[in-house]
Amino acid sequence: MSGRHEKERGVNVQVLLRCRPFSEEELRNHAPEVVKCNEYQREVAVSQNIAGKQFDRVFNFDKVFGPSAQQKDLYKQAVVPIVNEVLEGFNCTIFAYGQTGTGKTYTMEGECKRAKTGSTGELPAGAGVIPRVVQQIFDTLEGQNAEYSVKVTFLELYNEEITDLLAPEEISKVSLGEKQKKQLPLMEDGKGGVLVRGLEEEIVTSASEIFTLLERGSAKRRTAETLLNKQSSRSHSLFTITIHIKEATPEGEELIKCGKLNLVDLAGSENISRSGARDGRAREAGEINKSLLTLRRVITALVKHFGHVPYRDSKLTRLLRDSLGGRTKTCIIVTVSPAVHCLEETLSTLDYAHRAKNIKNKPEVNQKMMKSTLIKDLYGEIERLKSEVYAAREKNGVYIPKERYYQEESERKAMAEQIEQMGVLLETHQMQLQELQDKYIAQVRQCSDLSGKLEMAEKSLNETIKLLANSEEELKKCHCVLKEKEFIICEQKKAENALAHHASALSSDLEKALKDNASLFLKIGREDKLSSDNRVVVNNFQVELAQQIGSLCNLVASSVSQQNEHLQSVEKLCCSFTDIHDKAILEMKERVTTTRALHISHMEAVQNVVRLHKASSNAALDEISTLASSNAHSIEESLSSEATKAASMFDDLQGSLSTQQGEMTVL
Numbered sequence: 001m002s003g004r005h006e007k008e009r010g011v012n013v014q015v016l017l018r019c020r021p022f023s024e025e026e027l028r029n030h031a032p033e034v035v036k037c038n039e040y041q042r043e044v045a046v047s048q049n050i051a052g053k054q055f056d057r058v059f060n061f062d063k064v065f066g067p068s069a070q071q072k073d074l075y076k077q078a079v080v081p082i083v084n085e086v087l088e089g090f091n092c093t094i095f096a097y098g099q100t101g102t103g104k105t106y107t108m109e110g111e112c113k114r115a116k117t118g119s120t121g122e123l124p125a126g127a128g129v130i131p132r133v134v135q136q137i138f139d140t141l142e143g144q145n146a147e148y149s150v151k152v153t154f155l156e157l158y159n160e161e162i163t164d165l166l167a168p169e170e171i172s173k174v175s176l177g178e179k180q181k182k183q184l185p186l187m188e189d190g191k192g193g194v195l196v197r198g199l200e201e202e203i204v205t206s207a208s209e210i211f212t213l214l215e216r217g218s219a220k221r222r223t224a225e226t227l228l229n230k231q232s233s234r235s236h237s238l239f240t241i242t243i244h245i246k247e248a249t250p251e252g253e254e255l256i257k258c259g260k261l262n263l264v265d266l267a268g269s270e271n272i273s274r275s276g277a278r279d280g281r282a283r284e285a286g287e288i289n290k291s292l293l294t295l296r297r298v299i300t301a302l303v304k305h306f307g308h309v310p311y312r313d314s315k316l317t318r319l320l321r322d323s324l325g326g327r328t329k330t331c332i333i334v335t336v337s338p339a340v341h342c343l344e345e346t347l348s349t350l351d352y353a354h355r356a357k358n359i360k361n362k363p364e365v366n367q368k369m370m371k372s373t374l375i376k377d378l379y380g381e382i383e384r385l386k387s388e389v390y391a392a393r394e395k396n397g398v399y400i401p402k403e404r405y406y407q408e409e410s411e412r413k414a415m416a417e418q419i420e421q422m423g424v425l426l427e428t429h430q431m432q433l434q435e436l437q438d439k440y441i442a443q444v445r446q447c448s449d450l451s452g453k454l455e456m457a458e459k460s461l462n463e464t465i466k467l468l469a470n471s472e473e474e475l476k477k478c479h480c481v482l483k484e485k486e487f488i489i490c491e492q493k494k495a496e497n498a499l500a501h502h503a504s505a506l507s508s509d510l511e512k513a514l515k516d517n518a519s520l521f522l523k524i525g526r527e528d529k530l531s532s533d534n535r536v537v538v539n540n541f542q543v544e545l546a547q548q549i550g551s552l553c554n555l556v557a558s559s560v561s562q563q564n565e566h567l568q569s570v571e572k573l574c575c576s577f578t579d580i581h582d583k584a585i586l587e588m589k590e591r592v593t594t595t596r597a598l599h600i601s602h603m604e605a606v607q608n609v610v611r612l613h614k615a616s617s618n619a620a621l622d623e624i625s626t627l628a629s630s631n632a633h634s635i636e637e638s639l640s641s642e643a644t645k646a647a648s649m650f651d652d653l654q655g656s657l658s659t660q661q662g663e664m665t666v667l
C-alpha cells in the first residue's frame with residue numbers, strides 16, 4: 001500500500017498471537033491444553049467446558065504463532081517488515097500484551113541478556129525482538145554504507161511514575177538514597193505529542209552498545225515473584241530507538257530521514273487475586289491494572305468510534321497515544337498460555353486483542369529535514385547545554401540560595417502540575433465544547449427533520465380530514481345497516497325464542513317418547529322372554545310330540561302287528577272254523593248220508609216195518625223227518641251267525657285300521 005493511500009484510508013493495527021509452550025511445572029502437573037493454534041489458518045481455538053459440554057471459541061489474527069514457534073520465526077515473519085518501515089522513515093510501535101508469565105518479556109527481550117552474541121556475531125536462538133531489531137538496524141545501516149545516528153531511550157512506568165532505566169548510576173544512587181528513583185515528568189511537546197522531560201538519550205554506534213544498555217536497563221526493572229511467574233515484570237517498559245539517516249538529493253542537497261521504533265513490554269494483564277500479589281504488591285497490581293484498564297478503554301473507544309478517547313487517564317496511554325489511532329504503525333503481540341488454569345484470562349486477553357484489530361492508524365512518513373536545519377537545531381541544543389553547564393560550573397548564571405531554589409522548584413513543579421491539570425481541563429472543555437457543537441448540529445438537523453416531518457404531518461392531516469368526511473358518510477351508512485341488522489337480530493331473537501319454546505315442548509315430547517320407548521323396550525324384552533319361553537315349550541312339545549308320535553307309531557306298529565296277528569288268528573280261526581264247518585258239513589253230510597242211508601235203511605226197515613207197521617211207522621217217520629229238518633235248520637242258523645260275527649269282526653278291524661291310518665296321515 002502506498003504511503004499516501006495509507007494516510008487517507010488508515011491502516012489497521014496489526015495483531016499477532018503467540019502461545020507459549022507448557023512450563024515444566026505445568027507438564028509435571030499434566031495441565032490440560034485449552035488453546036490450539038492453527039498457524040496456516042491464522043486462527044486460535046480456545047476450548048471451554050460449560051456444564052459438561054465442550055465449546056470452542058475461535059479467534060482470527062493477522063498472524064498466529066504456536067508453542068513450537070521459534071524467536072527467529074516470529075521475528076522474520078512479523079518484525080522484519082516493521083524495521084524496514086522504520087528505516088524508511090516511519091514511526092512504528094511493537095508492544096507485547098498478555099497475562100503474567102505468558103512470555104511478553106521472553107518475546108520482547110528474550111534470553112540474550114545472559115547469552116550475548118556468539119563469536120560469529122550471531123544472536124543466540126533465544127534472543128527476542130529487541131536485540132534482533134538492533135542487529136537488523138545496524139546490519140542494514142552498515143550494509144547501506146549510510147551516514148546515520150542511532151539514539152535509544154529506555155524508561156519504566158511503575159505505579160504511574162516514569163523512571164529512566166538508562167540514567168547514570170550516580171544519579172540513581174542519589175535518588176535511591178532518597179528512597180525512590182528519580183521521577184520524570186510527562187509533558188506535551190506542543191506538536192500534539194508527549195515528551196518525557198529529562199529522559200537520557202544514549203547515542204549508540206554499534207549493536208553491542210545497545211545490548212549493554214539493554215542489559216543495564218532490564219536489570220533495573222522492577223520484578224517480583226508471583227504465583228504465575230518467578231520473575232514477573234511489575235512495570236511497563238518502553239525501549240525507543242530513533243534513527244537519523246543522511247540522504248542526498250539529486251540536486252546534491254543533504255536530507256535527514258528520521259524513523260522511530262517503540263518497543264513496549266507491558267506488565268501482566270491478570271487480575272490481582274490471580275497474580276497472587278499481596279499488600280504492597282496488591283497496590284502495585286492495582287496500578288498496573290489501572291493503566292491496562294485505561295488501555296482497554298482506549299481500545300474500546302477507538303474501535304467504537306466514541307467522541308472521547310480517554311488517552312489522558314493514564315501515563316501509559318499518553319505515551320502510546322500516537323501508536324493507538326495516531327500516525328504510528330502499530331503491531332500488538334498478544335501472548336497467551338495454553339494451560340487450563342489461565343483460561344479466563346486467556347479469553348479476556350483474546351477478546352481485547354481481537355477488538356484492537358479494528359483500530360485504524362494513519363501512518364505518515366516523517367518529514368525529511370535539511371541537514372543544515374538539523375545541524376542548526378543541534379548547535380542550538382549544544383549551546384543551551386553548554387550555557388547550563390557553564391552556569392552550573394561558574395555559578396555565573398542565575399544563582400539563588402538552595403532553600404529558595406527548592407522552594408521555586410516545588411512551586412515550579414506545582415505550577416507544572418497545575419498547567420498539566422489545566423491542560424487536561426482545557427482538553428475536557430474542548431471536548432465538551434465539541435460535544436455541545438455536535439449536539440447543536442444534531443439539534444439543528446433534528447429541527448430541519450422535524451419541520452420536514454411537520455409538513456408531512458400537515459399533508460397527512462388534510463388527507464386524514466378527507467378520509468374523515470368519507471368515513472362519516474360511511475358511518476351513516478353503517479348506522480342504517482346497523483339498524484337493519486338490529487331489526488333482523490330482534491326478529492331473529494323472537495324466532496329463536498319461539499324455536500326455544502318449541503324445542504322445549506319437543507324435548508318434553510321426546511322425554512315422553514323416550515319413556516314410552518323404554519317401556520316398549522321392556523315389553524319387547526318381556527315378549528322376547530315369553531317367545532323364548534314359548535319356543536322352549538314348543539321345542540319341549542315338539543320333543544314330547546315326537547316322542548308321543550314315536551310311541552304312537554310304535555303303538556300303531558304294534559297294534560298293526562297285533563291286528564295282523566289278530567287277523568291272522570281270525571283268518572286262522574276262520575280257516576279253522578271253515579275247516580271245522582266243512583268237516584262238520586262233511587260230517588253232517590256223512591251223517592246225513594249215513595242218516596239217510598240209515599234213514600233209507602230205516603225207511604226200508606220202516607217201510608218194511610211200515611209195511612209191517614204201516615200205520616205206526618208212518619208216525620215214526622214223520623217224527624224223524626221233523627227232527628232232521630230241525631237239525632238242518634239249527635246248523636244253518638249257527639253257520640250264518642258265525643259268518644255274521646266273523647264279517648262284523650272283520651269290518652271292525654278294517655274300520656279301526658282305516659281310522660289309525662287316517663290319524664297317522666294327519667300326524
Ligand SMILES: Nc1ncnc2c1ncn2[C@@H]1O[C@H](COP(=O)(O)OP(=O)(O)OP(=O)(O)O)[C@@H](O)[C@H]1O
Nearest residue numbers: 020099100101102103104105106229232233267268
Ligand atoms: N515462547 C516461549 N518459549 C519458551 N519459553 C517461554 C516462551 N514464552 C515464555 N517462556 C518462559 O515462560 C516464563 C515466563 O515468561 P516471561 O517472563 O517472558 O512472561 P511475562 O509475560 O513477561 O510475565 P510478566 O508479565 O510477569 O513479566 C519464562 O521462564 C520464559 O522463559
